[in-house]
Amino acid sequence: MRHVAERARVSRMTVSRALNKPGTVNEGLRKRVLDAVAELGYVHNQLARNLSSQRSNVIGLVLPSLENSIFAQTLKGISDILRPIGFHLMVAESTDDPEDEEQVVAAFVAQRIAGIILHSTNHTPATVRMLRSSNTPVVENGDFPAEPIDMVVSYSNRAAAKAMTLHLARLGYRKIAFAGLAANPRADQRRLGYLDALRETGLATEPSRVVSVSRGFAGGTEAIACIANRLPDTDALFCAGDVLAAGALFECDRRRWRVPGRLAIASFDDLELMRHVRPAITSLRLARYEIGHRSAQMLLDRMEQASMPVTFVDLGFEIVQRAST
Amino acid sequence: MRHVAERARVSRMTVSRALNKPGTVNEGLRKRVLDAVAELGYVHNQLARNLSSQRSNVIGLVLPSLENSIFAQTLKGISDILRPIGFHLMVAESTDDPEDEEQVVAAFVAQRIAGIILHSTNHTPATVRMLRSSNTPVVENGDFPAEPIDMVVSYSNRAAAKAMTLHLARLGYRKIAFAGLAANPRADQRRLGYLDALRETGLATEPSRVVSVSRGFAGGTEAIACIANRLPDTDALFCAGDVLAAGALFECDRRRWRVPGRLAIASFDDLELMRHVRPAITSLRLARYEIGHRSAQMLLDRMEQASMPVTFVDLGFEIVQRAST
DNA sequence: TTGTAAGCGTTATCAG
DNA sequence: CTGATAACGCTTACAA
Numbered sequence: 001m002r003h004v005a006e007r008a009r010v011s012r013m014t015v016s017r018a019l020n021k022p023g024t025v026n027e028g029l030r031k032r033v034l035d036a037v038a039e040l041g042y043v044h045n046q047l048a049r050n051l052s053s054q055r056s057n058v059i060g061l062v063l064p065s066l067e068n069s070i071f072a073q074t075l076k077g078i079s080d081i082l083r084p085i086g087f088h089l090m091v092a093e094s095t096d097d098p099e100d101e102e103q104v105v106a107a108f109v110a111q112r113i114a115g116i117i118l119h120s121t122n123h124t125p126a127t128v129r130m131l132r133s134s135n136t137p138v139v140e141n142g143d144f145p146a147e148p149i150d151m152v153v154s155y156s157n158r159a160a161a162k163a164m165t166l167h168l169a170r171l172g173y174r175k176i177a178f179a180g181l182a183a184n185p186r187a188d189q190r191r192l193g194y195l196d197a198l199r200e201t202g203l204a205t206e207p208s209r210v211v212s213v214s215r216g217f218a219g220g221t222e223a224i225a226c227i228a229n230r231l232p233d234t235d236a237l238f239c240a241g242d243v244l245a246a247g248a249l250f251e252c253d254r255r256r257w258r259v260p261g262r263l264a265i266a267s268f269d270d271l272e273l274m275r276h277v278r279p280a281i282t283s284l285r286l287a288r289y290e291i292g293h294r295s296a297q298m299l300l301d302r303m304e305q306a307s308m309p310v311t312f313v314d315l316g317f318e319i320v321q322r323a324s325t
Numbered sequence: 326m327r328h329v330a331e332r333a334r335v336s337r338m339t340v341s342r343a344l345n346k347p348g349t350v351n352e353g354l355r356k357r358v359l360d361a362v363a364e365l366g367y368v369h370n371q372l373a374r375n376l377s378s379q380r381s382n383v384i385g386l387v388l389p390s391l392e393n394s395i396f397a398q399t400l401k402g403i404s405d406i407l408r409p410i411g412f413h414l415m416v417a418e419s420t421d422d423p424e425d426e427e428q429v430v431a432a433f434v435a436q437r438i439a440g441i442i443l444h445s446t447n448h449t450p451a452t453v454r455m456l457r458s459s460n461t462p463v464v465e466n467g468d469f470p471a472e473p474i475d476m477v478v479s480y481s482n483r484a485a486a487k488a489m490t491l492h493l494a495r496l497g498y499r500k501i502a503f504a505g506l507a508a509n510p511r512a513d514q515r516r517l518g519y520l521d522a523l524r525e526t527g528l529a530t531e532p533s534r535v536v537s538v539s540r541g542f543a544g545g546t547e548a549i550a551c552i553a554n555r556l557p558d559t560d561a562l563f564c565a566g567d568v569l570a571a572g573a574l575f576e577c578d579r580r581r582w583r584v585p586g587r588l589a590i591a592s593f594d595d596l597e598l599m600r601h602v603r604p605a606i607t608s609l610r611l612a613r614y615e616i617g618h619r620s621a622q623m624l625l626d627r628m629e630q631a632s633m634p635v636t637f638v639d640l641g642f643e644i645v646q647r648a649s650t
Numbered sequence: 651t652t653g654t655a656a657g658c659g660t661t662a663t664c665a666g
Numbered sequence: 667c668t669g670a671t672a673a674c675g676c677t678t679a680c681a682a
Contacts, residue, residue, distance in 0.1 A: 048659035069394035217601040373675035
């Protein structure tokens with residue numbers, strides 16, 4: 001920048017102003033500066049900028065898993081907001097482990113990010129303390145936390161799972177099983193919602209049909225195997241994840257079980273795949289893109305005015321009834 | 326940091342050293358410093374660190390699309406390398422548009438990233454100039470570029486597509502169609518590979534069976550519709566993408582076409598889905614995770630020693646033969 | 651081993 | 667509207 005200033009025969013301050021607030025600088029000078037910038041191939045140093053101005057143009061995103069495709073839409077929703085205003089996105093993985101998350105958050109705070117989006121809602125006390133004392137705007141995404149750190153943009157896993165289970169009951173299914181990941185906070189909430197619904201419809205007198213499975217398509221295979229062996233009279237299966245549901249459907253196909261004749265299948269999260277398999281799978285549609293979009297927007301709003309007009313958003317869910325139930 | 330220094334009654338330099346090179350500072354002092362850090366809840370400022378030391382601990386990743394799940398593994402591969410050494414990842418989207426990519430690269434260079442990974446291999450001259458003159462280590466990923474900017478970790482789209490087409494020919498298919506995205510540089514290369522193979526096997530005398538389709542499962546539907554209408558004697562379809570292939574398979578199912586009896590289907594990119602549909606789809610397996618892993622590693626190697634031991638890596642591909650062909 | 655001085659490249663602030 | 671000066675919070679280089 002010094003070189004640019006010399007070349008344009010102005011002070012460095014004028015260069016800075018010409019670049020940041022073009023309106024506040026005389027047209028002739030501005031042109032000289034811009035020309036010098038072009039000739040020198042000068043690239044503004046954001047690091048110095050951020051350090052000097054005590055603010056940052058990057059926001060952090062902490063996801064349980066980088067490999068899970070359901071986050072792609074959220075990522076896109078965030079990116080679409082940040083891009084036009086010159087902000088950037090740093091991503092990291094927490095494996096849903098609060099200790100890991102703490103490490104990542106510490107690193108992000110050290111990086112002086114302008115804001116952070118957390119998918120997990122389960123944090124160590126140190127994580128919360130760091131975020132609070134550094135005054136970092138925070139949005140939590142994955143569920144409604146019992147004690148929000150700051151802002152929340154989400155839907156209720158429990159309410160959604162309950163609604164879907166009630167939907168299945170309303171369709172006449174009576175022996176509804178639930179398959180979900182073990183030891184996953186969101187799957188746990190969904191399981192609770194499922195049990196809520198059973199209780200409400202009086203189906204709770206049925207024996208428990210909760211099965212814990214592993215991640216991916218294989219989990220669906222396991223769920224069907226479990227039903228075949230231990231719960232053969234099950235008439236509907238509610239999977240706490242779309243890949244799970246697809247895996248279950250494929251396994252039914254292999255076993256020549258008719259869906260929904262032999263077993264109805266419903267899923268959580270409405271990936272495009274759900275709509276294309278045969279039969280298409282009934283699913284819960286969540287506003288994944290919107291979650292990212294709103295989260296980023298709220299982070300920015302908060303930065304501009306330290307006041308807090310909106311801190312809690314429920315984006316809800318929709319039940320998409322298809323041929324599988 | 327000044328507060329920490331005061332509290333520990335040492336100079337700021339000693340604090341810096343105690344934090345960065347614990348070995349070079351007396352044990353007693355170090356303990357005093359660490360205690361002070363803990364009591365004050367002090368968080369190192371990476372921005373200032375990076376500015377002062379003229380280096381950075383973040384690397385940039387530019388992907389054609391944030392929503393495409395095939396990048397998830399690459400992302401993970403990169404992250405697994407960066408995390409343990411305290412580096413971070415900034416992601417952005419280029420939509421495969423060199424102009425957009427230029428914007429993103431400019432922003433990343435302004436951010437003084439330590440290195441950059443580009444999926445696209447098609448750049449504007451300005452992009453290349455910026456990267457070169459800023460001396461940023463670069464890895465290109467998506468294909469083998471005609472003129473690499475710097476390092477390359479990839480596989481050959483053209484060679485892979487040719488190999489798969491030859492594989493189909495070897496299995497006895499004679500009227501092989503190709504479906505791919507229009508105006509996508511990687512799809513274009515795959516198309517060329519397909520044509521290479523036809524020429525080599527003498528099948529080139531057949532009429533052209535190249536169809537351009539849209540993105541997603543719908544593209545597969547379109548491909549099948551096109552075959553049904555315009556190329557009914559086609560006996561095999563090679564899809565330049567896994568989601569495309571799955572979409573095609575689902576459409577065959579809907580039309581009650583037997584796969585591979587009526588039409589064989591092969592795909593590019595071996596997502597888990599390919600293995601779980603019925604019939605399982607023959608596919609090209611690429612080392613997506615490894616690409617990320619190696620790319621990140623090479624970036625780091627390059628930073629340590631400005632020499633360049635490895636600059637070009639072909640990670641190759643595998644053909645996974647399954648029931649669909 | 652520890653401390654001092656001089657930046658790193660920008661912006662905030664205040665004067666002109 | 668423009669410029670001088672002092673931060674921003676750290677590290678490099680050198681001195682003690």
